[in-house]
Amino acid sequence: MRLEPCPCCLGKPEVSDMRVAGIHMWQVHCTVCGLASELDDDRVFSIQRWNRRLERARMKTWVTFLAGVLPFLVVIAFLIGSYTGAFIFR
């Protein structure tokens, strides 16, 4: 199963396993910044959760970007509107 890069630094992730209280647990961690997913007894689920985290981080980047850009778009639309408006009524 493919591992997406780290959502923080886009570093290379690694799957590690350990025994916790006799249960085989899995964890995905970043080899660059050390960010780690929670421990889980399902290896595939651990990887899926890690991959989803990147999707969420990408989504957050987009939302932040759009929220930052939206006021400028409104201002530009207003300027274009008032410019073309002035042009029409001239």
Ligand SMILES: [Zn+2]
């Ligand atoms: Zn990282």
